[in-house]
Amino acid sequence: MYVSYKWLQDYVDLSGITPDELAEKITKSGIEVEGVATLNEGISGVVVGYVLEKEKHPSADKLNKCQVDLGDGEPVQIICGAPNVDKGQKVAVATVGAVLPGNFKIKKAKLRGEASNGMICSLQELGFESKLVAKEYSEGIYVFPEKTEIGTNALEKLHRDDHVLELGLTPNRADCQSMLGVAYEVAAILGREVKLPQPEVATVSEKAEDYIQVTVEAKEDNPLYVAKVIKNVSIKPSPLWMQARLMAAGIRPHNNVVDITNYILLEYGQPLHAFDYDRLGSKEILVRRATDGEVITTLDDAKRELTSDHLVITNGKEPVALAGVMGGANSEVGSDTTTVLLESAYFAGGPIRKASKDHGLRSEASSRYEKGVDPNRVRPAAERAAQLLAEYAGGEVLTGSVEADSLTVEPAVISIHIDKINRVLGTNLAVSEADDILTRLQFETAADGGEITVTVPTRRGDITIEEDLVEEVGRLYGYDNLETTLPEGSSTPGHLSAYQSKRRVVRQYLEGAGLYQAVTYSLTSEDKVMQYALDVRKPIKLAMPMSEERSMLRLSLIPHLFEVLKYNGARQNDSLSVYETSSVFLSTADNELPEEKEHLAAAITGLWQSHPWQGEKKPVDFFVLKGILEGLFSKLGLLEKIEFAKLEKEGLHPGRTAEILLSGEAIGVIGQVHPKVEKELDLKETYVFELSLEALLEAEVEPLKYEAIPRYPSITRDIALVVDKTTAAGELATIIRQAGGKLLKEVNVFDLYEGDRMEEGKKSIAFSLRYFDPERTLTDDDVVKAHDKVLTAVKDQAGAVLRG
Known part of the structure; x- marks a missing residue:
């Protein structure tokens, strides 16, 4: 609900209370004010000008040269391209030095050789939303009424010297979906009086009952229907103050009759509808449930097929409105309307909600009926609207109202x-x-x-x-003002479980390593649901999905991380590292809830390090991501139980992908995204991993042990082994560790050679081996014995020979 501060002052004295102070008081009383907008913020120097002369620009067909009186001396020349500018108009002029929205400053200029000293403005250029500008001014400048004084502040004349409070209403506070409802609330907060409108309607001798009769068949759906008749109305724009209030509330002005019904909707919270009496086709209003297959063409020119769940207003034969939602095109008020039939009714929320949902028509009226309107405002709202129609449309209000009333309202007594x-x-x-x-x-x-x-x-x-x-x-x-107290009695202090503590360690480590945490949707599309799944099961489809893109429960986190990278890459943020810890959903037996498993996934792309001053750039690669994972496994005390084994998986590079094994059991995958996928998603070279976080965090870990810093020196031996190209370095490292015994403490790969000096189908992998004994200084004989065992093992088990 958008609330105009100036409009609210009609009902409550707000003296001494600024809009921001009022917003704070309303929020503290239980209704959140989500924002306070200043309509003329950042705009200055805009006045009302009078176009004295207009002639075509000598060098441009679409420009006009205008002489404009600003009310403070000699007329100024302004070049204007608006199609509707003309002599004799009073317009909004941004003078030289003025500031428009977006900090756009007006300066003296020359347009095609002709001087221009200012700018004749459209409403959009003054900060009005395009969708709220009346159609007649949507493609040109705004023209003020003839009585507007030249030289005055144009923003004040447009009622932009106002503030709008945006209330975030919960469904139970339907009473504040009206200015009067907000006025009651504010008056209670400030301890002041509420000034309600007191409509006084002058009527003619003719009676409304001679023009219309009302019958309600669906009495439970519509216990009260009030109809008034107003003759000799003149369709024209509504007064400027009313248009401004409607636009401030997010409603586009149309004409005086329609605007008055919308104005009452905002003021009283009571929806109204105006029918063209002469187009109604009868002297009868019949409210009933629609018949299955019945058709109505609504005001948006859409044909809608109805069912018996929908409530309609008819002329006795055919529908002329979908009750509480939208009127019919066959009874629409137009420029030639002279007699208006005004409807004010109390409709039950159920049928209105059903019709609104079935036809996708969510209107200001339907939202109020769905939450409930005040039955005691139905008649006053109709009287207030009749008063305004007489005042601003020149209408003659017929005596009395025609009603169908079966409503019994008893206020709650507690x-x-x-x-x-x-x-x-x-x-x-x-x-x-x-x-x-x-x-x-x-x-x-x-x-x-x-x-x-x-x-x-x-x-x-x-x-x-x-x-x-x-x-x-x-x-x-x-x-x-409520006193703060502490709970009394025995209690059990809360604490994190071991799993939760480890999960925090995982997140802290990854963020310390430079990765950002991402939070993505748990829902995905049918095309993506099977991609990169670690545990392939039958995917689960939602019964009522929001869209096809969010219709399945995900089996993997990786496709969603691609969306994060793609979104950022489109905004020139193409060096990014993200991770996510979240659930995937695995199907079980039919009609049972899915099994949720928590996974950890990450994706990195672009540059891992960039030091432009030193001229250093390091792009991401497989080993950057593998190193991050190994650091994580070490942090969790599981590195010795982890192995990486070559793997081929759809969607990943066949030569740069590995399976992650924990104690011999597969728990995840790491690799480069396949180049075809990278091209489809418009990504740079990207690397990902995904693993079962539950398997990782629930694994048994040896108790932490500390060792003294060695007092004795270590001995290092480097070996270069020639093996088949298909032999993995990890396989060799495992053999070396097992053969090295207790003295071998570290094994590291430091070189790979596959040059033209190497035999066809062979490669050379160089390892650095570090031996030491914490209790004594090693001799060459000690190291040679252990080292010979290593060389024998790699030869016997992997066919490796020392490179000469």
Whole structure:
């Protein structure tokens, strides 16, 4: 709900309260104000000017040379390209030195050789949203009414010297979907009076009942229907102040009749509808349920097939409106309308919600009916609209209203004891204090000892039980004023489980390594659901998906990380490293909930290091990501149990992909994204891994042991082994570790050679081996014995020979 600060002042005295202060008070009372917009923020130097002369620009067909009186001296020449600019108009002029939205400053200029001293503005150029500008001014400049004074502040004349509060209403606060409802709320917060409109309608001798009769068949759906008739209306633009208030609330002006119905909707929260009486086709209004297959063409020129679940307004034969949602094109008010039939009705929320959902028509009217309107405002809203139609459309209001009334409204009566209020809120309020708060809300109260009996007005349909009254007292007393207390009694301190603690370690490590955490959708598309899945099972489809792109529960995190990289890459952020810890969903037996498994995945692309001053750039590669993983495994105490084995997996590079094994069991995969996939997604060279986080964090870990720093020197031996090209370095490293015994402490690969001096089908892998004994200094004989065992093992088990 958008609330105009200036409009609100019509009902409540806001003197001494700024818009920001008011927003804070409303928020603290329980309704969040999501923002306060200043309509003329950043705009200055815009005045009302009068176009004295207009002639074609001598060098441009689409430009006009205008002489404009700004009310402060000699006329100025302004070049204007608007198609509707003309002599005799009063227009908004941004003078030289003016500032428009976006910090756009107006300067003296020459356009095709002709001087231009300012700018004649459209409403869009003054900060109005294009979708809210009336159609007649949507493609040109705005023209003020003839009585507007030249030289005055154009923004004030356009009522842009205003602030708009955006209320984030919860469904229970339907009462604040109107200016009057907000006025009651603000008056209660500030302790001030509410000034309600007092419509006084002058009527002619003719009676409405002579023009129309109303019959309601669906009495449960429509217990109250009020019809008024207004003759001799003149269709024209509504007054500027009304248009400004509608636009501030997010509604586009159309004409005076339609604008007045929308204005009442905002003011009273009561939707109205205006029919062209002469196009109605009868003197009867019949409200009934539609028949299956019945068709109506609505105001948006769409043909809609109805069912018996939908409520319609008919002329006795055919539908002329989809009740509470949208009118029909066959009875639309147009430029030639002279007699208006005004509808004000109370509709039940169910049928309105059903029609709105079935036809995809979510309107201002339907949203209010769905949440519930005040039945006691139906008649006053109609009278107020009739008054405005007489005043601003020149209409003659016929005497009386025609009604179909089967509505019985009884206000809720609730009794509550002051002890309960104090017990729940932890306060020590007197009866008079609680009674005063409820009275400020315009609730009728009667106190008897400690008991307060409250008669709740019908506009507050959300107040039905004692706890609702406690909430009202508490929020207006001020949540900030409630005393803070600590719970009493025995308690068990909370703590993280071992799994949760390890998960935090994982996240902290990866973020320390330079990766950003991503949070992506758990839903994916049918095309992506099977991609990169570690555990391939039948995918699970949602019964009611939001869209085809979000119709399946995911089996892998990697496709979603691709979306993150693609989104950032499109915004020139093409060196990125991201990770995610989240669930995948694995199907079980039919009609059973899926099994959720927590996975860890990461994706890196672009440059891993960049030091332009030193001229250093290091792009990401397989070993960067593998190194990050090995650091993580070491952090968790699992590095010795981890192996990497060659793997081919769809969507990953066949020569740069490995399976991750924990104690011989596969828990994940790491590799480069296949070049074809990178091209499809418009990604640079990208590397990913995904593994089962549950398997990783639930693995048994040896107790942490500390070793003294060795006092004795170590001995290093380097060996270069010639093996088949198909032999993996990891396989050789495993053989070396097993053969090296207790003295061998470190094994590292430091070189790979596959040059032209190497035999066909062979390669050379160089290892650095470090031997030491923490208890003594090793001799050459000790090292030679251990080293010979290594050389024998690699020869016997892998066919490796020392490179000469």
